[in-house]
Amino acid sequence: MIVIEQLTKRFGSRTAVDSLTATVQPGRVTGFLGPNGAGKSTTMRMIVGLDRPTSGSVTVGGKRYDKLAAPMHEVGALLDAKAAHPGRSAESHLRSLAATHGIGKQRVDEVIxxxxxxxxxxxKAGKFSLGMGQRLGIAVALLGDPATLILDEPVNGLDPEGVMWVRQLARHYAAEGRTVLLSSHLMSEMAQTADHVLVLGRGRLIADAPIGDLLGANAASVRVRSPRATELAALLAGPQVTTTPGTDGAFEVRGLTAAEIGDRAGAAGISLHELTPVSASLEEAYLALTQHEVEYRMEAAR
Structure with missing residues (x-):
């Protein structure tokens, strides 16, 4: 279990992490989300002692990382896929790290x-592609067979088979009762992997919830098809209702339930050919949460 209490990190006048309090529970995959610059990587670095908090605390299994007797057996982390010396082979890199904890060659061969x-x-690690570098970083994280696994953007550079493998690995470790904290910018993948999500924005926690609750809390839409679509869309319009035309003759309605749309259409004598609730995707829920928390914005192409 990772317990974060009022964790704050400042770099000069900039606050990277602001009074963050959260608990990453064992037995589930916790997704760590947020825009670039939100403080995710800084938080992960503080968990494993690479950055010192300005204030607050973070413990793994009840102890600070620097108080763990054998850290690799407690925490496996991938924070930088290029951490291996470029002149060393993958095997040599792993065996060197294993020697620091008395881990035998058999385990090195296993994680390979x-x-x-x-x-x-x-x-030599310096000859590795980005994807192979990611696999080596994950091998390092698994080396001590740790109770806690922390992976920062582990699917960067991986092909679809590799992405699926990371998903299965994370879920397997969580199913064994271990603590898994996983960050990614691939919302579709996170939706299939995470059980729970923490969302940061400008260093502050803006969501801490099961993924199902996060999706349910954000407005879904209803797909509507009718031979009198233009008339129906005008009928449904209101201050809290938006209608968006589709490319296939249907349109989507936000702000009304399927039952409310059906009742209004029926009262007006307008026939319906389709009335399908559409759940919000994780990407939509994430964008709704973070729309005012983005530090770096891109202008639309002109």
Whole structure:
């Protein structure tokens, strides 16, 4: 379990993490989301002692990371896929790290196999593609068979098979009762992987909820098709209702339930050919939460 209490980190006048309080529970995959600059990586670095908090605290299994007797057995982390020395082979890198904790060659061979590095185990890390570098970083995280797994953007550079593998790995570790904290900008993948999400915006916690609750709390839409679509859309319009035309003759309505739309259409004698509730996607829910918390914005193309 990771327990974060009033965690704050300032770099000069800039506050990267602002009074963050959250608990990452074992037995589930916790997704860590937020725009660029939201403070996710800084938080992860503070968890493993690479950055010192300005104030507040964070513990793993009830202890600060620097108080753990054998950190690799307690916490496995991937924070930088390029952390390996470019002149060392993957096998040499793993064996060197294993030696610091008395981990034998058998476990090194196991994590090489788990991460699919057998064919490149003796190749220099500096020659690795981004995807292979990610696999090596994950192998390092798994080396001590840790109770807690922290992965920062682990699917960067991976092909679809690799992305699916990371998903299965995270869920397998959580199913074993371990603590899994996973960050990613791929919302579709996070929706299939995470059980619970923490969302940061400008260093502050703006959501801490099961993924189902997060989706349910954000307005879904209803897909409507009618031979009198223009008339029906005008009938449904209101201050809290938006209608968006589709490309196939249907339109989407936000702000009314399917039952309310059906009742209004029936009262006006307008026939319906389709009335389908559409759940909000994780991407839509995320954008709704973070629309005012983005530090770096891009202007629309002209």
């Amino acid at each position: 196999a788990i991460t699919g590095l057998e064919s490149v185990a003796r190749r």
